[in-house]
Amino acid sequence: MKIHISMITLALGLSYSQVSAQQTYKGEPLILANTEKADVALGKKWFVNAWRISPEVANDSLKIKLYNKSERISFRTDQDSISFDIKAGESKSFYVKMQNAEPAHTIISTSKYKWDNVVYADSKKRDDLRFYYENAKTTYSDSLRKEYPLEKVIKNDRNDMQRILSILNWTHHQWKHDGNRSPKKNDAISILNEVKEGARFPCFAYAIVLRDQLTAHGFKARTIYLKTKDAETRKGSPGHVATEVYLNDQKKWVFIDGQFNVMPTLNGKPLNAVEFQHALSNNYEQVVLASKDKVDKLEYTDFVYVYLYYFDTALDNRSLPSADQFKLEGKRSLMLVPVGAPNLQYISFWDTKVNYCVYTNSIKDFYAQPQ
Numbered sequence: 001m002k003i004h005i006s007m008i009t010l011a012l013g014l015s016y017s018q019v020s021a022q023q024t025y026k027g028e029p030l031i032l033a034n035t036e037k038a039d040v041a042l043g044k045k046w047f048v049n050a051w052r053i054s055p056e057v058a059n060d061s062l063k064i065k066l067y068n069k070s071e072r073i074s075f076r077t078d079q080d081s082i083s084f085d086i087k088a089g090e091s092k093s094f095y096v097k098m099q100n101a102e103p104a105h106t107i108i109s110t111s112k113y114k115w116d117n118v119v120y121a122d123s124k125k126r127d128d129l130r131f132y133y134e135n136a137k138t139t140y141s142d143s144l145r146k147e148y149p150l151e152k153v154i155k156n157d158r159n160d161m162q163r164i165l166s167i168l169n170w171t172h173h174q175w176k177h178d179g180n181r182s183p184k185k186n187d188a189i190s191i192l193n194e195v196k197e198g199a200r201f202p203c204f205a206y207a208i209v210l211r212d213q214l215t216a217h218g219f220k221a222r223t224i225y226l227k228t229k230d231a232e233t234r235k236g237s238p239g240h241v242a243t244e245v246y247l248n249d250q251k252k253w254v255f256i257d258g259q260f261n262v263m264p265t266l267n268g269k270p271l272n273a274v275e276f277q278h279a280l281s282n283n284y285e286q287v288v289l290a291s292k293d294k295v296d297k298l299e300y301t302d303f304v305y306v307y308l309y310y311f312d313t314a315l316d317n318r319s320l321p322s323a324d325q326f327k328l329e330g331k332r333s334l335m336l337v338p339v340g341a342p343n344l345q346y347i348s349f350w351d352t353k354v355n356y357c358v359y360t361n362s363i364k365d366f367y368a369q370p371q
Contacts, residue, residue, distance in 0.1 A: 005174065018052060025103050028218035029094040036098060041074035041083075045298060051075070055101040062106070065113040067284050067301060088112040115281035116229070118309060119339045120274060125362040129334065132316040132326050133220040140187075141216035148192055149215065160219070160247045161270060161290075164256065165263060167217065169292040171210045172261035175200045184206050187319070188212035204241035206258030211243050211317070220246040220370040222317050224255070224273055225309035231347050238349050240307045244272060246370050252368050258361050261369075262289040262299055274336070274363055277308035309338040310344050312357055333357045336366040 038051040042064070054060050063073070066088040074083040077096065084092050088110050095103035122194040134141070145210045153170050157163040174192065178200035183191045189207040191201065207223040214221035224244045231238035242257040247270065254270040264276045265288045271279055279287050280301060289295045312335035316325035325332065335357040337343055343359045346352070360366060 010351055018274050025095045031080035031082050031096050033096055033098045035078050039076040053096050053098050053104050054103040060106050062108045064110045066110050067113050086110055101121055120363045121361040124364040126365050131320050134215045134318045136216055136218045144216045160249045168256050169211050171258045177259055203259045207241045207243045210258040214245050222313050225312045227310035228306050229309040260293050261291050261293045265290050273311055328358050331356055331358045335359050337361055
């Protein structure tokens with residue numbers, strides 16, 4: 001059975017290492033099985049019943065794209081197991097004998113994952129841009145702090161990053177993700193009130209609650225909408241929603257994902273969305289997902305990387321009626337577009353015109369320091 005896996009976690013050596021005493025067949029390792037289902041592990045991550053043993057298939061192949069330079073792969077049947085380390089571009093093979101059937105020849109071939117080379121402009125492009133952010137001294141923020149207080153959550157935190165990680169963790173654990181329901185209103189109090197009644201919501205609800213709680217505790221925060229390179233024609237969901245927050249003590253914007261409870265960092269430095277994409281593409285092994293939970297970098301990279309291409313965010317994050325919010329050329333949002341890429345103007349999956357954005361290629365435009 002041919003399957004394709006695009007995942008990796010650990011970088012290790014190169015030799016076969018059998019977990020149990022093993023036989024050989026045609027000069028290659030032989031493991032035993034009674035049933036056709038087998039588990040596969042990449043690093044420490046097991047995928048139960050991910051492989052079907054197929055004696056009828058000659059040279060049954062598992063193709064894997066590696067994020068790192070090498071990976072430890074394990075196979076486990078109901079009777080036996082085998083593990084080995086493999087580098088990108090290498091192949092390994094062994095046989096699986098299932099009862100009286102001919103041994104099934106299994107081949108694992110690997111290739112290096114092809115990271116996207118996404119480039120944005122460094123120079124400031126637009127002088128007419130303005131961003132507006134809500135502050136903590138509003139009636140709404142007072143109500144949010146009163147109804148959903150976080151003083152005990154952040155009381156032992158000593159800097160901005162620790163406080164943000166605590167608020168991120170609190171938000172993540174308020175409900176379990178449900179991508180098929182939407183809240184009645186798009187503000188933290190309304191969403192959390194529905195959650196108390198048992199509601200569960202998608203990624204954008206985490207992003208909104210996180211934004212509002214961070215704002216109520218003195219940070220400048222905004223939701224950020226991520227979209228794939230092929231968002232115009234993609235048949236599956238072309239987008240994800242997260243949050244960015246400005247770290248006052250480091251004077252930079254930082255990407256955080258409430259659905260997954262992660263803050264990406266490189267060499268201890270928290271990253272914004274653009275920096276995160278670049279770090280995964282060029283320094284995957286050094287990227288650390290800061291979190292108060294145990295998170296799986298492999299799984300999160302598999303999910304989020306494809307969305308790190310187009311980014312858009314609101315120009316005005318204040319709690320004002322739409323008619324009173326700042327707009328530029330009649331548009332409410334700014335979209336960051338890679339150099340050389342077309343402006344995203346239509347998303348077929350949602351049958352939606354992107355008629356609410358002005359566009360820029362400039363990182364400095366998108367990540368302007370809040371005033």
